[in-house]
Amino acid sequence: MQAGFLRVCLVVVAAIVNHPLLFPRENTTLQESDKEIIQKLKKHEENLKIEQLRLEQEIARRDAEINMILEGKEENKLPWDFWSTISMVIFLLIEIWRQDFQDGHLQEPNNEEDDMSLWGNIFQAVSLPNKTALATFYERVIRSTTNDAARTREFVEGFADDLLEALRSVCNRDADMEVEDSVGVGSMYENWRVNKPLVCDLLVPFTPPEPYRFQSEIWGSANSSPEDKQGYGKIKVCRPGEEATGCICDKTKLGEDMLCLLHSKNNETKLNSEMEVLLCSKNTQNLDTDQVMKWFQIAVTKAWNKISHKYEFDVTFSHLDAPGALKIKFRSGKFITLNLTPVVQYEDSDAYFISHFPNSGLPNDFSSGTYWLLSFAVYERRFLTEMAKRLPENSCHLSCLQILTFLHQKQSALTGQSGLTNYHLKTALLHLLLARPALDWSFEKLDARLREILKYLEKSLHEKKLYHFMIGNGSLPASICLPETFLVAEPLNLFRQFVLHRSIYKKTMDSFYEMLKNASVLINEYTLHNRFEPYGIAV
Numbered sequence: 427m428q429a430g431f432l433r434v435c436l437v438v439v440a441a442i443v444n445h446p447l448l449f450p451r452e453n454t455t456l457q458e459s460d461k462e463i464i465q466k467l468k469k470h471e472e473n474l475k476i477e478q479l480r481l482e483q484e485i486a487r488r489d490a491e492i493n494m495i496l497e498g499k500e501e502n503k504l505p506w507d508f509w510s511t512i513s514m515v516i517f518l519l520i521e522i523w524r525q526d527f528q529d530g531h532l533q534e535p536n537n538e539e540d541d542m543s544l545w546g547n548i549f550q551a552v553s554l555p556n557k558t559a560l561a562t563f564y565e566r567v568i569r570s571t572t573n574d575a576a577r578t579r580e581f582v583e584g585f586a587d588d589l590l591e592a593l594r595s596v597c598n599r600d601a602d603m604e605v606e607d608s609v610g611v612g613s614m615y616e617n618w619r620v621n622k623p624l625v626c627d628l629l630v631p632f633t634p635p636e637p638y639r640f641q642s643e644i645w646g647s648a649n650s651s652p653e654d655k656q657g658y659g660k661i662k663v664c665r666p667g668e669e670a671t672g673c674i675c676d677k678t679k680l681g682e683d684m685l686c687l688l689h690s691k692n693n694e695t696k697l698n699s700e701m702e703v704l705l706c707s708k709n710t711q712n713l714d715t716d717q718v719m720k721w722f723q724i725a726v727t728k729a730w731n732k733i734s735h736k737y738e739f740d741v742t743f744s745h746l747d748a749p750g751a752l753k754i755k756f757r758s759g760k761f762i763t764l765n766l767t768p769v770v771q772y773e774d775s776d777a778y779f780i781s782h783f784p785n786s787g788l789p790n791d792f793s794s795g796t797y798w799l800l801s802f803a804v805y806e807r808r809f810l811t812e813m814a815k816r817l818p819e820n821s822c823h824l825s826c827l828q829i830l831t832f833l834h835q836k837q838s839a840l841t842g843q844s845g846l847t848n849y850h851l852k853t854a855l856l857h858l859l860l861a862r863p864a865l866d867w868s869f870e871k872l873d874a875r876l877r878e879i880l881k882y883l884e885k886s887l888h889e890k891k892l893y894h895f896m897i898g899n900g901s902l903p904a905s906i907c908l909p910e911t912f913l914v915a916e917p918l919n920l921f922r923q924f925v926l927h928r929s930i931y932k933k934t935m936d937s938f939y940e941m942l943k944n945a946s947v948l949i950n951e952y953t954l955h956n957r958f959e960p961y962g963i964a965v
């Protein structure tokens with residue numbers, strides 16, 4: 427009996443000796459390398475070793491005694507096994523407890539895994555309507571919403587041209603910006619816009635008056651911008667004297683009595699101050715998004731005043747926190763909306779620095795201050811146009827995106843804006859387009875492709891990783907003509923905000939899964955609702 431008890435003590439002591447950190451004192455953590463603490467522990471360990479030795483001797487002595495007693499009594503074997511078993515069990519328990527203790531400690535800082543197990547892979551349980559039902563829904567609801575898209579585009583483009591022409595004529599030629607022709611981008615021009623009102627997004631590139639020049643600098647270049655400004659850039663207004671390739675009067679010493687006609691001192695200072703105050707961040711030469719917005723709104727207002735007599739409708743700003751969010755109101759009560767957004771071209775490319783993203787959808791909201799978001803909208807449109815040529819004539823890739831946008835929009839209306847945007851949906855589609863042979867995108871496979879995009883999105887959300895399609899993608903087709911700078915750039919994770927903002931992440935996950943749950947019901951309801959009104963408006 428006593429020997430057995432001693433054996434148990436021995437096991438406990440042995441466990442402690444072998445894992446001196448089993449019972450950390452108060453705040454002693456594994457990382458702590460305090461000399462004092464280590465010394466204390468060593469001393470503790472030695473004491474325990476001595477204790478262990480003493481106990482072992484004691485046990486040996488007792489064992490000998492017991493063996494002698496047992497010689498005559500064979501039936502006494504059982505307690506031996508019993509005490510051995512107890513020792514074993516206690517040893518195992520201590521081991522298990524120790525592991526738990528350590529794991530608990532190590533896992534505390536990152537409880538990301540919780541998120542995973544919390545939501546699990548619910549996707550399997552979601553049932554989308556069958557193929558026929560989806561096709562019917564598409565025909566009745568989506569197509570009828572967008573049947574006047576082409577006409578709307580045409581009208582808006584004509585109006586924008588006229589407005590910009592007027593804008594040029596009201597501008598002060600010396601001090602004001604030069605405005606180029608607009609470029610249509612986004613869902614309206616990529617043919618997947620589904621939500622009413624049908625908004626046309628037009629980029630309006632502008633340049634400074636001669637002899638000024640914009641010099642842009644993207645993230646990751648010399649004057650390194652903060653980490654979270656990946657995807658953004660700064661635009662500097664270069665004065666004539668600062669240009670490497672400026673007027674000859676900079677490089678050649680003209681005689682005392684000679685004056686460069688372009689850069690007579692007086693005119694220069696006058697221009698400088700005027701333009702910089704107008705467009706730049708205070709006391710800098712960097713273009714400021716808000717200043718540019720104000721300038722543009724004023725210019726657009728002047729331009730409209732000049733041509734308004736020609737038109738039978740009213741034009742107003744539909745909201746003032748975008749540079750040119752315009753609403754055209756007809757006498758009939760109908761209206762059309764368009765976004766004119768001033769942009770600055772990046773070097774010689776089709777990438778544009780954009781001051782504000784109307785109905786945004788890009789990474790972390792929008793440009794601000796002197797940081798301008800770089801938009802690849804023109805490249806994206808080009809990529810989709812190219813893909814359309816390769817895919818079957820009645821391909822379903824845009825239909826998938828439309829259905830997805832429709833569902834997402836309805837869900838946002840129910841549960842509010844989440845961290846997921848239309849731009850993310852489009853990015854997912856872009857990633858998947860080349861992952862399958864062209865024939866897999868025929869209209870008959872609409873349901874399979876839709877399911878696939880949803881799965882891809884789910885996976886991306888779980889991993890908090892969805893890479894920008896253009897930035898840092900070395901395997902883009904060469905026909906897209908993306909500048910080398912972007913091909914070799916560090917990939918940009920559009921979901922990086924989810925890593926930092928757990929509440930946004932949770933809301934996004936919840937609303938994504940609710941969207942999946944509701945999808946079937948929603949699609950069936952809208953299909954039924956639109957049965958007798960093929961040209962009805964489904965919003």
Ligand SMILES: *[C@@H]1O[C@H](CO)[C@@H](O)[C@H](O)[C@H]1NC(C)=O
Nearest residue numbers: 450451452453454455457458
């Ligand atoms: C343990 O550490 C925490 C902070 O790490 C400190 O607030 C606390 O007072 C410490 N407790 C003891 C007993 O040292």
Ligand SMILES: *[C@@H]1O[C@H](CO)[C@@H](O)[C@H](O)[C@H]1NC(C)=O
Nearest residue numbers: 554555556557558559560950
């Ligand atoms: C598809 O679903 C609709 C209604 O949801 C049903 O009426 C139809 O029979 C289904 N078709 C097939 C082939 O399962």
Ligand SMILES: *[C@@H]1O[C@H](CO)[C@@H](O)[C@H](O)[C@H]1NC(C)=O
Nearest residue numbers: 686687688689690692693694
């Ligand atoms: C400089 O300004 C004067 C008067 O303001 C004007 O006559 C002259 O043409 C200007 N020079 C240039 C190069 O713009």
Ligand SMILES: *[C@@H]1O[C@H](CO)[C@@H](O)[C@H](O)[C@H]1NC(C)=O
Nearest residue numbers: 857860893895899901902903
């Ligand atoms: C890069 O582009 C290809 C298409 O050329 C696409 O399939 C792929 O998903 C993209 N990869 C990344 C990481 O963006």
Ligand SMILES: *[C@@H]1O[C@H](CO)[C@@H](O)[C@H](O)[C@H]1NC(C)=O
Nearest residue numbers: 836840940943944947948951
């Ligand atoms: C979507 O689901 C939520 C609850 O999960 C419900 O309250 C809501 O009414 C549903 N919407 C539709 C259109 O079915």
